[in-house]
Amino acid sequence: MSPLPLDGIRVADFTRIQAGPLATHWLVILGAEVIKIESLKAMDLSRRTVQGRREDNPDPNKSTGFMATNAGKKSCTLNLTTPRGQELARELIQKCDIVAENYATGVMERFGLDYQSLKKIKPDLIMVSTSGPGRTGPEKDDVAYAPTIHANSGLAHISGHPGQNPISLGIMWSDVITPLNAACAILAAVYHRAMTGQGQHIDVSMTEATVSLTPEPLLEYLMTGSFSEALGNRDYRYAPSNIYRCRGDDAWVAISVSSEEEWKALCRALGHPAWAKGPKFADNYSRRQNEKELDRHIGEWTKTKTPQEITRLLQAAGVAAGPTLAVDQLFRDPQLNERGFFVPIEYEPIGKGFMARMPYKLGQPNPPGQYLPPARLGEHNPYVFGQLLGLSGEEIENLVQDQIIY
Amino acid sequence: MAKGALSGLTVLEYAQGIPGPYCARMLGSLGAEVIKVEDPAGGDMARTWGPFPDHNPHPDQSGLFIYLNLNKKGISLSFKTATGRRLFKELAQQVDFLIESTPPSFLPRRGLGYTALRKLNPQLIMTSITPFGQTGPYRDWKADDLVSTHIGGLGYAFSGPVTDPEAVPPLKVGGHQADFATAVTATIDTLAALNERRLSGQGSHVDFGAMEALAAVRKGELAAYSFEGTVTSRTQTILRRTTGLLKCRDGFVQMHGTTEREWQGLVAAMARPELLQDERFKNENLRSENWGVLKPIIEEWTAPRTKHEAARTMQAAHLAFAPINTPPEVLASEQLAARGFFVEVNQPGLGRLKLPGAPFKLSATPWQAPLPAPTLGQHNQEILCGRLGLPKGELPGLRAAGVI
Secondary structure, three states: OOOOOOOOEEEEEEEOOOOOHHHHHHHHHOOEEEEEEEEOOOOOOOHHOOOOEOOOOOOOOOHHHHHHHHHOEEEOOOOOOOHHHHHHHHHHOOOOOOEEEEEOOHHHOOOOOHHHHHHHOOOOOOOEEEEEEOOOOOOOOHHHHHHHHHOOOHHHHHHOOOOOOOOOOOOOHHHHHHHHHHHHHHHHHHHHHHHOOOEEEEEEEEEHHHHHOOOOOHHHHHHHHHOOOOOOOOOOOOEEEEEEEOOOOOOOEEOOOOOHHHHHHHHHHHOOOOOOHHHHHHHHHHHHHOOOOOOOOHHHHHHOOOHHHHHHHHHHHHEEEEEEOHHHHHHHHHHHOOOOOEEEEOOOOOOOEEOOOOOOOOOOHHHHHHHOOOOOOOOOOOHHHHOOOOOOHHHHHHHHHHHOOO | OOOOOOOOEEEEEEEEOOOHHHHHHHHHHHOOOEEEEEEEEEEEOOOOOOOOHHHOOOOOOOOOHHHHOOOOEEOOOOOOHHHHHHHHHHHHHHHHHEEEEOOOHHHHOOOOHHHHHHHOOOEEEEEEEEEEOOOOOOOOOOOHHHHHHHHHOOOHHOOOOOOOOOOOOOOOOOOOOOHHHHHHHHHHHHHHHHHHHHHHHHOOEEEEEEEHHHHHHHHHHHHHHHHHHHOOOOOOOOOOEEEEEEEOEEEEEEEEEOOOOHHHHHHHHOOHHHHHHHHOOHHHHHHHHHHHHHHHHHHHHHOOOHHHHHHHHHHOOOEEEEOOOOOHHHOOOOHHOOOOOEEEEOOOEEEEEOOOOOEEEEOOOOOOOOOOOOOOOOOHHHHHHHHHOOOOOHHHHHHOOOOO
């Protein structure tokens, strides 16, 4: 069996909120040993959301949301507001390769755990700091969550239904794409360190990660002097490209035609209707100009069929189409199941079930050990403080008494 | 500028559109040398997509194409010709990565599948980026950004909670986020395979499907469904936090979050202490449930202010407020300017073009400065003669035969 990409890499994971734990989730899947440093005072925020509700005094071990991004990570508890807690954190970091954190700017400095301090005790350390604005600049102290990043990055301006007010996106998208970028940066840094022995600091700004994947409106403004509003499901590149109402409860199908060949295929699949003939829809430019009328015609056709019928029909004809899938439909989807996307997991506080496998080498067997249950808060204190840091049982007991291991 | 983390590595790209090219572009900006192979008949379809200067289409002036293909060398090779396929094979023998986005049967049918290429280059990391992966019942299906968004399970969620699903369709987020997220996730896999090669000495095939990358976004909801049987329809979606857009004098401001600390700060900033006594807003869950009542109360404060005033005042009180920025406002951001985020490329035929820069700042191995995107076949001589040792005199013949 081939090694996992990050075999032998140990991560001290101080991240607590969304974008942070999602990045280190990738590191677990790729074979790293990831140790979360939490405390009763500052636990991973997702531990507080149980069955969809935010709890003030939750059982920290019952959140499925926590499980989904923290499976396989170890957990130790350390009160970082105390000097002894900080000292133990530094000792742990010396035994790690990577530090990840997404505290507000300045917090790691207060703990004496910022990159400048840590590289003195661990010169080849790779440290990744994720924040909304980034660690420098006049707005470095701004409070940010994904929705405010959607706003200031320009993504919100182009998201929503055409002709209506912008909407607050129902997915924390910047929390999705920022950790993807952070994971790329970490993997590049790990490779560089293996080649040269050199560590480094990675400063990830959610705004910058989001703008880097949303270049279209900026380019449009810079190249034409004007800018568009939200297009909804449509696309400035080609038409038809939209979603259409189908038979069934809140059932919709997405159809996209990106070439003349596909347009001909769509007309064929529709049985060459009279409306499709003539100059109105003769080329992509005309179809974009007459898009509303075009969408109305296609919608007349789709509304008597299910999304699945339409998808099969159009895909067989060579046209991109697919249903809008809900979570339970994803769970039953034949493609995802055939590819081994769901892995069984057993976690005693909540039971048995399945979770989504991260898309690394899907279609191949799942290497054992990747999808272990998440850790209970502080479950690995004996391992971290005893085995890794060499403290005696009595010393650990005293640290618990003193609320340092807390 | 210091070298990138991947300096010394070479990428061969045979891809078009967004996911494959942006993946290779990331590797290029991380320091690898990238050779982009296009079909001589028109090349990458992104050349036909805008935005174009003043809306005038030109195959070398598509803004999106340029952004996706910075820091690459471009050659043209026809896979319809035996010579074209042979030259591609020779290149594949010399490189560390092949990033390709052809349909699953396309390369194997031409003797260029992973099994064939591995024999020539056991170190090769080949990343195949397709909508659905190399196996399974959907493997030959097509999808673009829109179809991937919806079949990947994001469409219902993006639209947020709605009262009347007939009036509000599921939604694709703006731009081409599904395609870009696919590209970045494929880059993770490619860099993971590089680290795997560092340990095993062997290359490998990364079989990457966009649907899986996007469905994985919903892993929290998938786990909740599997363990708890929870399905949230669009009309029942529980708003877990108080989040929303608030009207201002000149647009909207986005606010997010009302933990106890934030709630007290918000009430103080608005000078509305009586709200702390209001039973409807006693705790975070109640504030969520009564968001419909709470929002207009906060808008009484935001409405007379500009979105920037509202955001700066609330940020001074450590509250998450941000203006809904238009494109010119994003470009004028002081924060992004102070961090040197935007960069400029001198694109032949177009002049200097401002562009988004590094998605992350690596202190020792910086994201490389942008080099112009290639015109179709621009580096044929440099790559085919320089790298493969083809005599210069053969190029006109290859051109005439439609090979390049």
